Amino acid sequence: MGYVAVTGGKEAIEASLQHLSYERVKHGKWIDVETIKATMRGFLDQVMSESSLYSENLAALAMKQSEGNVEEAVFLLRAHRSTLPRLYYSTVTDPRDMFVHRRISASFKDIPGGQILGTSHDYLHRLLDFSLVDETEEEVLQKKADFEEVEVPEESSIPLEKLPKVMDYLRAEGLINEFPVNDEEPDDVTKLSLTFPSSRSERLQILTRGQTGGVVSLGYAGLRGYGSSHPNVGEVRVGLQPIHVQLDGDDEEYYIGSIKLTEVESFIPANVSENGKEVLEFDIGYGACFGQNETKAIAMSILDHALENPENTPIHDEEFVLLHVDTIESTGFISHLKLPHYVTFQSKLEQMRKIKKESEARK
Amino acid sequence: MNRALRTKLLIEIGHKEALVMANEIVERYEVQEIQPPRQGLTMIKLRESAKNSLFYIGEVLITETKVKVGNSFGTGIVMEENENLSRALAIIDAAYKENLPETVAWLQLLKDLEQKLQYEMEKVKCSIERTKVHFDTMKI
Amino acid sequence: MIFHSTQLAFREVLEALSFPGKINLVDECPYDMSPLISQTGLVCMTLLDSEVTFHVSDDNNEITKTLHAYTGSHTIEASKADFIILPLSSSMGVILNKLEQANIGDLVRPHKSATIIFEVESLQSGFKYDLKGPGIKGTNFLKCTVQPEILKKRNEINKEYPLGIDMIFIDLQGNVVGLPRTTQLTEVI
Numbered sequence: 087m088g089y090v091a092v093t094g095g096k097e098a099i100e101a102s103l104q105h106l107s108y109e110r111v112k113h114g115k116w117i118d119v120e121t122i123k124a125t126m127r128g129f130l131d132q133v134m135s136e137s138s139l140y141s142e143n144l145a146a147l148a149m150k151q152s153e154g155n156v157e158e159a160v161f162l163l164r165a166h167r168s169t170l171p172r173l174y175y176s177t178v179t180d181p182r183d184m185f186v187h188r189r190i191s192a193s194f195k196d197i198p199g200g201q202i203l204g205t206s207h208d209y210l211h212r213l214l215d216f217s218l219v220d221e222t223e224e225e226v227l228q229k230k231a232d233f234e235e236v237e238v239p240e241e242s243s244i245p246l247e248k249l250p251k252v253m254d255y256l257r258a259e260g261l262i263n264e265f266p267v268n269d270e271e272p273d274d275v276t277k278l279s280l281t282f283p284s285s286r287s288e289r290l291q292i293l294t295r296g297q298t299g300g301v302v303s304l305g306y307a308g309l310r311g312y313g314s315s316h317p318n319v320g321e322v323r324v325g326l327q328p329i330h331v332q333l334d335g336d337d338e339e340y341y342i343g344s345i346k347l348t349e350v351e352s353f354i355p356a357n358v359s360e361n362g363k364e365v366l367e368f369d370i371g372y373g374a375c376f377g378q379n380e381t382k383a384i385a386m387s388i389l390d391h392a393l394e395n396p397e398n399t400p401i402h403d404e405e406f407v408l409l410h411v412d413t414i415e416s417t418g419f420i421s422h423l424k425l426p427h428y429v430t431f432q433s434k435l436e437q438m439r440k441i442k443k444e445s446e447a448r449k
Numbered sequence: 450m451n452r453a454l455r456t457k458l459l460i461e462i463g464h465k466e467a468l469v470m471a472n473e474i475v476e477r478y479e480v481q482e483i484q485p486p487r488q489g490l491t492m493i494k495l496r497e498s499a500k501n502s503l504f505y506i507g508e509v510l511i512t513e514t515k516v517k518v519g520n521s522f523g524t525g526i527v528m529e530e531n532e533n534l535s536r537a538l539a540i541i542d543a544a545y546k547e548n549l550p551e552t553v554a555w556l557q558l559l560k561d562l563e564q565k566l567q568y569e570m571e572k573v574k575c576s577i578e579r580t581k582v583h584f585d586t587m588k589i
Numbered sequence: 590m591i592f593h594s595t596q597l598a599f600r601e602v603l604e605a606l607s608f609p610g611k612i613n614l615v616d617e618c619p620y621d622m623s624p625l626i627s628q629t630g631l632v633c634m635t636l637l638d639s640e641v642t643f644h645v646s647d648d649n650n651e652i653t654k655t656l657h658a659y660t661g662s663h664t665i666e667a668s669k670a671d672f673i674i675l676p677l678s679s680s681m682g683v684i685l686n687k688l689e690q691a692n693i694g695d696l697v698r699p700h701k702s703a704t705i706i707f708e709v710e711s712l713q714s715g716f717k718y719d720l721k722g723p724g725i726k727g728t729n730f731l732k733c734t735v736q737p738e739i740l741k742k743r744n745e746i747n748k749e750y751p752l753g754i755d756m757i758f759i760d761l762q763g764n765v766v767g768l769p770r771t772t773q774l775t776e777v778i
Contacts, residue, residue, distance in 0.1 A: 138507030242574035343528030
């Protein structure tokens with residue numbers, strides 16, 4: 087069955103777009119991109135991660151344009167990304183070089199460098215703060231000044247720019263299932279569509295740019311019995327990750343800036359065969375994403391481990407997980423249902439009427 | 450001072466200095482802009498710690514400029530949109546590759562920037578250290 | 590802006606490869622690309638970027654350095670290169686050797702083969718060749734200074750369609766001729 091093109095919507099669409107533009111300005115209020123950038127950290131982090139494009143300026147602009155609609159903002163950024171040339175690949179970026187702002191472990195109390203809470207919503211009462219309703223500029227500046235005046239230790243004692251990892255603890259005891267360094271060039275799902283079985287690099291790329299809600303839901307389902315990867319959070323670290331680029335035939339690197347990154351290592355008990363003997367060791371489930379998105383990164387680590395160990399449940403099924411967590415793919419397909427399906431539906435309707443008539447005739 | 454540190458200093462705390470340094474070169478030498486500042490992407494290759502393999506975590510927006518000074522090509526790359534800084538970094542890079550005498554005098558300036566960056570980082574570190582948990586055993 | 594020049598050059602190269610034997614004219618490159626022919630420089634800026642690789646058959650790597658700086662493309666050995674650039678100064682032995690090494694793709698990915706950018710003295714005089722195949726109504730001809738031995742080698746390499754190499758010739762006047770793998774070429778004696 088072919089599609090039948092219809093016209094007549096042009097004026098209606100134009101008017102609809104005018105309504106849309108009006109909706110954003112009808113209260114006579116506006117927010118500038120700088121303000122969004124300064125105050126909407128959580129939104130920017132989520133959007134940059136899902137669009138797999140790191141730029142706070144563009145994410146803030148996308149938020150303004152989309153009126154705060156995450157799905158739309160991610161769509162705008164993915165579209166914009168596809169218009170830009172990819173000029174470089176970074177050198178190997180290792181989160182061990184992160185300038186850590188927050189690092190916690192749920193597995194060990196006493197870890198080298200300690201539990202560093204940094205910045206987090208985790209320790210809040212989650213009560214709405216009505217004092218923010220009428221917050222004034224003076225109040226904001228006062229709060230800023232108050233914080234900056236707090237006395238801090240005179241000298242730092244923790245090497246936050248080179249903080250040892252919690253997993254080194256287990257490694258020292260020989261309790262980690264260790265893998266040799268693998269420098270194989272990663273696959274890239276932005277250049278070649280995913281085919282199955284997928285490679286590890288493809289899986290991690292899809293998960294890290296996955297829709298936050300999607301990744302978290304599936305990770306949760308994995309814990310609740312639709313999978314068998316039960317992690318202990320070994321380490322969550324959030325901080326600034328320096329990025330370097332190196333040109334051909336050059337032996338020196340260029341520093342190009344730092345990005346905010348969340349990295350998670352989950353410890354998952356596993357039976358490993360060593361010299362023909364089954365021994366109990368820890369596998370690592372890995373999660374990492376742009377910005378501070380801790381729940382997503384932890385869920386990613388659960389899914390990473392589940393997909394590395396295929397089993398007969400949905401969360402261990404790479405097609406089930408990987409084909410459904412991408413925001414553009416899922417929202418794109420769902421929203422295409424809004425497009426006219428007049429002819430397809432008409433044919434279904436006719437079939438139904440015919441069947442109904444026939445069954446009535448038989449009575 | 451190696452290039453990674455030099456570019457880090459100029460990008461993190463030396464915007465003003467970079468523009469001044471680049472200007473010195475522009476005033477005294479012919480600088481050919483072979484790639485005017487343009488926006489593009491850099492794909493980040495990340496080392497994951499579970500299997501020690503590599504994957505692409507996503508791209509960052511960058512501004513890139515390329516210039517030629519004498520026989521040397523200079524490249525300026527900086528995150529986000531920043532044409533002036535990108536151009537200045539490219540000119541400074543070319544000046545170093547061409548071994549221009551100006552670069553010798555820049556060393557002290559860069560060392561000052563390095564101290565300043567360390568000071569700023571130290572402040573941040575001290576502030577973050579306040580959020581470190583000090584466990585005590587509960588007394589019953 | 591350079592992309593206006595490269596867009597025009599792209600149309601010319603596309604036309605040249607669509608109609609094998611047809612002579613197209615490419616503009617000079619706005620930058621000094623010597624010792625390459627200026628137009629070769631522009632064609633390279635049009636086709637090369639950081640996502641592809643190239644190989645230049647010259648002894649000093651002046652051209653390689655220049656191309657990398659202007660295009661961001663990466664240099665690699667001839668057998669793996671997406672583009673092989675044969676400057677005018679290349680000797681017969683080097684040319685045959687590089688063609689021999691050129692990647693012809695595989696049956697799943699024949700499009701992953703190498704494209705040869707070949708500098709010649711003239712595309713209007715010299716040896717005469719008959720051309721047949723897609724993009725040519727009946728027969729076309731090519732008059733050029735490329736030695737029959739080289740094109741014989743090219744025919745050998747391209748014998749197993751869809752595997753093979755595509756060639757772009759550029760002469761000193763800036764003329765451009767395309768010779769895709771689909772063209773059957775015979776020398777007219």
